[in-house]
Amino acid sequence: MHQHLLGRRLFLRGAGVTMALPWLESRTVWGDLPAGPEPASGPPLRLCVTFSGNGFHSKEWWARGAGREMELGRVLEPLAEFRERLLFVGGLYHAEARKGNIHSSQTGNMLSGAPIASGGTIRSGTSFDQLLAKAHGRGTKVPSLVLGCEQSNPSVHKNYSMLYSSHISWSSPTTPVPLELYPALAFDRLFKDESSPEDQSVLDAVLADATDLRRTISTGDRVKLDEYLESVRDVERRIEAAGSRGELQGWRPTLAAPTIGRPADGIPQDIGEHMRLMIDILVLGFQTDTTRIATLKLNNDHSALRFPNLPSVQQPGHGIDYMIHHLLSHSDGEDWLAVNRFFMEQVAYLARRLDAVREGDRTLLDGTLLMHCSSMMAGAKHDNDRLPVIVLGGRAAGLEGGRVLDYAQAGERQLCRLYLSLMAKMGVVLDTFGDATTPLAEV
Numbered sequence: 001m002h003q004h005l006l007g008r009r010l011f012l013r014g015a016g017v018t019m020a021l022p023w024l025e026s027r028t029v030w031g032d033l034p035a036g037p038e039p040a041s042g043p044p045l046r047l048c049v050t051f052s053g054n055g056f057h058s059k060e061w062w063a064r065g066a067g068r069e070m071e072l073g074r075v076l077e078p079l080a081e082f083r084e085r086l087l088f089v090g091g092l093y094h095a096e097a098r099k100g101n102i103h104s105s106q107t108g109n110m111l112s113g114a115p116i117a118s119g120g121t122i123r124s125g126t127s128f129d130q131l132l133a134k135a136h137g138r139g140t141k142v143p144s145l146v147l148g149c150e151q152s153n154p155s156v157h158k159n160y161s162m163l164y165s166s167h168i169s170w171s172s173p174t175t176p177v178p179l180e181l182y183p184a185l186a187f188d189r190l191f192k193d194e195s196s197p198e199d200q201s202v203l204d205a206v207l208a209d210a211t212d213l214r215r216t217i218s219t220g221d222r223v224k225l226d227e228y229l230e231s232v233r234d235v236e237r238r239i240e241a242a243g244s245r246g247e248l249q250g251w252r253p254t255l256a257a258p259t260i261g262r263p264a265d266g267i268p269q270d271i272g273e274h275m276r277l278m279i280d281i282l283v284l285g286f287q288t289d290t291t292r293i294a295t296l297k298l299n300n301d302h303s304a305l306r307f308p309n310l311p312s313v314q315q316p317g318h319g320i321d322y323m324i325h326h327l328l329s330h331s332d333g334e335d336w337l338a339v340n341r342f343f344m345e346q347v348a349y350l351a352r353r354l355d356a357v358r359e360g361d362r363t364l365l366d367g368t369l370l371m372h373c374s375s376m377m378a379g380a381k382h383d384n385d386r387l388p389v390i391v392l393g394g395r396a397a398g399l400e401g402g403r404v405l406d407y408a409q410a411g412e413r414q415l416c417r418l419y420l421s422l423m424a425k426m427g428v429v430l431d432t433f434g435d436a437t438t439p440l441a442e443v
Contacts, residue, residue, distance in 0.1 A: 012213065014205030019191050020141065020288035022228045023359040026218040043359040045397050045426050046292045046368040047132055048282065049111065050350065051168050051375075052343040053301035054329035057336055058378035061388050063088035067402040074337060076390070078344040082351050085365070085401035087391040087443070091408030092415040095435055097375065097384055100160055106384050107301040107375040108164025113416040113434025114173065118160050127170045128419040128433060130177065133293040135428050142291040144169070147186055147278045148179030149271065150299045165301040179297060183277045187235060190281065190290045203233050224358075228287065235280055272309050275346045283353045286364055296350075298343055301375050302326050310338050329379025347372050351392050365393040369422055387415055391443075397425040405442050412436075418443060 012019040023043045062073040063086075070083040079086060094113045097106045108116045114125025130144060137143025152166035167176035180186045191202045203210075210229065214222055275298060285291040299305045303326050308319030313334035315322060320335045328336050347370075354365035370392040376384040386408060391399065407413050416434030421443035423430060431437070 012206035012209040014207070014209060017192055017202050017205040018141065019202060019206050019232075020290045021213075022224060022287050022289075022357070024217060024221045024224065025360065026216075026221050043362070043364075043367050043396075044136070044289065044292055045394075046286050046364075047129060047294070047422065047426060048286070048350070048368055048370045049129055049168070049295045050298060050347055050370070050372045051110065051295070052298045052372070053107070053165070053303045053374060054326055054379040055374050055376040055383070056340045056378065056388055057332050058380070058383075059332060060337060060340070061377065063404050066404070070402060070404070075340045076344060078341055078348045079351070079390075079392070082348070082355075082392055083402060085351075085392055085395070087399065087401050088404045089389040089391065089418060089440075089443075090404070090406045091386050091410065092389065092413050092418060093385050093387050094415055106382070107168065108160075109434075110168045110373065110375050111295075111419070112170060113414065113419075113436070116160065116164060120161070122161055122163060122176075123173050124164065124170050124176075125173050125434065127168065128416075128423055129169055129293055129295055130171050131430075131433075132423060132426055132428055136292045136426065140289060140291050142189060142285065143293065144177065145186070145190070145282060145285050145291045145294040146177045146179055147282060147295065148181050148297040149275050149278060150297070150303060150305055151181060152179060152300075162302065166297075168297060169295045183274070183281060186278065186281050190285050190288070191232070201233075201236055203229055203236070231280075231287075232284065235277070235284065270309075271305065271307065272342075272346075276349060279346065279350045279353060283350070283357070283364070286354070286368065287357050298346060299325060307339055307342065310335075310342055313338065326379070331380065332378075344372075347392075354393065362396050366395040367393075367397070369394040369397055369399065369425065371422070389415070389418065391418075391422075394425065399425065399443070403442075405440070407440075412438065 012021065056075050060074040061076065063070055063076060065071050067084050072080055072083065094109055096113060096115045097109055100106070100116060100118065108124045111127035111129055112125035117123035133144035146169045152163060163176060167179065169177040171177050180189065210225070214225065217225065278296060282294050282296060285294060303324065305325045306321035308321035310320045312318045312320050320339060325339065328339060351365055351370060354368055354370070355363045357364035359367060371389065373387065373389045375387070376382055377386055377388055414434065414436040416436035417438060417440045420430060420433050420436055420439035423433070424439055
């Protein structure tokens with residue numbers, strides 16, 4: 001067995017900036033040093049959980065078959081290129097989430113399976129991503145990156161706090177991890193020691209360090225370093241452009257007081273670009289080992305998002321902005337299907353971005369357990385007896401894709417059994433978690 005000594009992580013440093021580096025073949029950058037003649041360890045494993053609220057089209061969330069012959073329902077078709085690396089997990093649920101049978105009670109324990117408090121009290125359970133963050137975050141700048149694309153809702157619905165609908169990541173039973181909604185601040189958290197509008201470009205700050213590093217690495221690593229730095233520069237440019245448009249960094253008033261009556265509920269500007277920019281920042285966080293654990297909440301349960309960027313089938317010539325996401329989920333029409341597919345397109349984009357990054361003899365997707373979930377199967381019925389869950393990637397963790405696992409007839413259907421399995425693949429082995437006492441042997 002290889003033994004490794006904890007060493008000093010290799011960073012690029014500049015005034016007020018600390019930037020971790022991607023995997024390099026000619027330098028040890030992952031925070032460990034070889035003990036004696038043994039080589040340093042390879043790239044680490046990561047966990048990424050993505051979430052979309054209000055479930056899916058009840059008749060189109062399915063998969064059957066195996067490997068490249070796997071067939072996918074229309075919701076999952078955007079992931080077809082990854083079918084051999086996709087694990088479809090059906091029939092699992094959270095018993096505690098069924099007690100309230102309302103959005104908040106079904107979402108607040110999405111990643112913990114814990115009992116949910118009602119009546120004005122906030123109490124859930126520590127989510128499994130945060131347990132992994134405690135184990136894997138010690139050697140990274142950001143132990144856990146928690147991103148969102150819709151603002152938290154602080155109201156109460158049927159005796160349950162809507163904060164449950166707004167958060168899936170919990171650092172303790174009473175503390176949801178705050179969502180970072182603004183791409184600029186998420187970017188700063190990864191790469192800047194202190195955020196200030198007057199700060200110079202991240203790349204400009206570390207340019208001297210990067211120039212020195214180039215002299216000591218192989219030709220192949222120089223190409224990899226240049227590609228990585230250019231990806232950082234691209235995100236910087238996009239954030240700057242978004243700010244000049246008044247988009248992506250939050251709503252900015254242009255008047256001290258309104259000049260018209262209150263308009264209808266709106267949506268974040270350019271929601272598709274918002275999601276993809278968050279994905280790009282998340283990938284940079286993984287690529288540089290600045291973080292190994294991330295969650296991305298594409299929207300809330302009981303969501304108020306609208307989708308003018310998607311053409312309506314049911315109302316030709318219009319976007320799907322005539323109804324908020326929550327109300328749209330109470331139908332199984334073609335527009336609802338289009339929104340479902342839009343969310344899966346974001347997951348496919350994330351998988352594609354991860355798979356484009358090579359780390360030695362594997363890709364970043366191979367080293368990432370990427371799970372997507374929702375807190376109900378179908379919004380029309382609030383059906384959470386069989387939750388929709390898929391897992392992508394994870395080859396380096398021993399995850400075998402191209403399979404359909406159906407536990408609908410199993411005696412023990414706790415979704416927390418899957419979490420026990422995923423945690424074990426990342427080296428955190430527990431006897432119990434939530435309401436589960438055994439992992440899923442097939443995973």
